[in-house]
Amino acid sequence: MRRRTGRIVAAAIAATCAFSVVSCSSDDSSSGSGADSSAAEESGVKATGDPVKVGLFNPSKGPATQGGVTSGRDAAVNYINNQLGGINGRPIEVVDCGIDQTAPESTISCANQFVQAGVVAAIDGYDSESQSAVPILTSAKIPLVGQIPFNTATGASADNRVYFGPPPAAFLVGFMQTLKQQGKTSLTLANADLPQAHQVFDGLLAPLGKQLGIDVKSVYYPPAGPNFTALATTLAEGNPDAAGLMTSANDNTCTKLAQSLRSVGYKGTMFMAACTEFIDTMGSQAVGAETYSPGWQPPAIESAPEPAKSNLKVAQKYIDEAGGTGGFYAYGTFSILTDFVNGLNQAKVTDFTGPNVLTALKGLSGFQSFLGPQLTCGKPTTPNCTTEMLLFEVTSDKTTKPVGDGFITPSPEVLKAIPGAA
Template identity: 30%
Template structure:
């Protein structure tokens, strides 16, 4: 089942999600710090007299792509952990921040720094050179933890790397499960024409559709398409739902299908940046997905509301023109790293890299930050991957363009597991 092509293709899609998924990224700070949020309950600060627990944090902040807001969110999360959550069983949480530029050499340099400075865990924000770190981390007994693997090696390094969101494969399968729940029976799958897309459809999407009893047909399109032509071709097949995997062309594709007369559900991935640019009538029945509840969602579950409020409070001082989505990813990752260290550290103090590496293999919990469901690192949530978590949240814009989560979220993909 596992191939590097599928993992690499999803890596690019995931980067788009991290870097541009939030429609409010370049607006005011209302989504990051809603005026009606509740005051945070009193918390407990870490004990500054105790030795810190050190992790190494590596993140892409050089080269042609820079995701500095992931780091800023991570740092805000560490501050929240230390000021409000008691640190790591009283110990302050400390991070060695190391910037990468997408090259293997930069990531290896970070890995060496983490080993030399005796970090007990390597934590990834987003790093396209991360696969090169694996031999260094493994030789030092350091486990890798992150939100989503952007590279094939990290995606398949079972036993050495752990990522808290659902897997790449799950994202494709969840799309079909959600459409099935909305009574779809004939789904057109629109993908950019490249080897990754062909393999993804054959290995993941088509088998999942068979298990769900869905009829699907894939339409491969050029990287830059004439969507008047493409929409006519797709609709000639007569689908009652459309799944699009054309992130760069989402703004053109969605209105083209509507202009051609299609009124059914369209899934548009994490490309919520198109919402402010389209008329609400075009957005009716357009579905967007996220790994967890976003600050701009309406009707956020009560158990998640506190996480959103904490995130808003601890990122309220950051520049308003940054990416809320990137910051939430970093904040989430910091909280999960601290939770792992607390859970493992209840039995061993002081913590060591070897203890953390052994402990994460059986680590599980009831609820992740910004989610309603838990995680289990004792077995991959999709076979052959390093995913500990599962569950995507689907939402659709209302008349005011506010995203409202659909019922029964996150999506349960157990019926389509291989």
């Protein structure tokens, strides 16, 4: 999934940031070109008037940074304000606040900044410490909006929050369901040694594996500097049917681990979280590996149905222009902001307050998300608008196809056992 995008000159990036983003930062990652986006060129509608402010918890600090959130933010704001006509005609302004996912106090500080800034919603940029902000946001009547709640406590309740993608448990269940269907019964996965990783792995992965008949083991590595050869050796012990990463802060981790798994002779199914850069780097060595996503990604563009195929081209165009890091977090952030705006436009919101925004988003039904499935939000037991997820298999150099030809629906009965998952 992870395509690097073309770097734009610093002045152009600065101009884009100054136009529509508060506290904007650039990313120095190099990149290559994306898919042809000529079909995405349209005469757009430019937003005017007073901006509508939204906050963004951006994991741009500390050892577990996610650079794609910044690229996706810049690209989405450009697209929304210059093509979509903003939020019912008014431009969106992102109040960006950098967080360190190893320090909950940074999330708390950002939540307080959003209250002071008068934002109408706070965007969860895949913050594993998002629960730290919930009491502050709820008290101020500022809804929390995202795609996947990386914090299990945040995802356990529907109060004052909406997530356009599936819960983390859906990815675990969907992936293991597929392994079982393929006759695979053992799985070893690694994750950065962070508190939320232990909650997900220890609290969800092992019990779900037992319920689905999969022998599951977990391995942790230091987020600041893993020894990839040692990690790959540990993952390959016992020759599990599948091994790899359930989540990754960046594609570099996926690429180095995938290369190390092959170098130590692992022949099973490599599972590389939501990464795609390793596909470009490893070529035929990556064939057979699997990745997950809540929506369609560039390597599978030829398999994507409409409107996802056209929307991918739009996203690629704007992410290319933004420069910096592409990949899952860039496309995910682009999708969150676009779904947020399209949802409010569909609901015809004109009085922008936190409660009005929350009511509008929870009222979405049969809503076509930008890169994912149709959504129905506002369920009383979950903040997530869907449980559907995509699992991709690398089939040839630099391409993937969805396993099962489309979205996978994890077992509702299994999900019911997990707070907030169904």
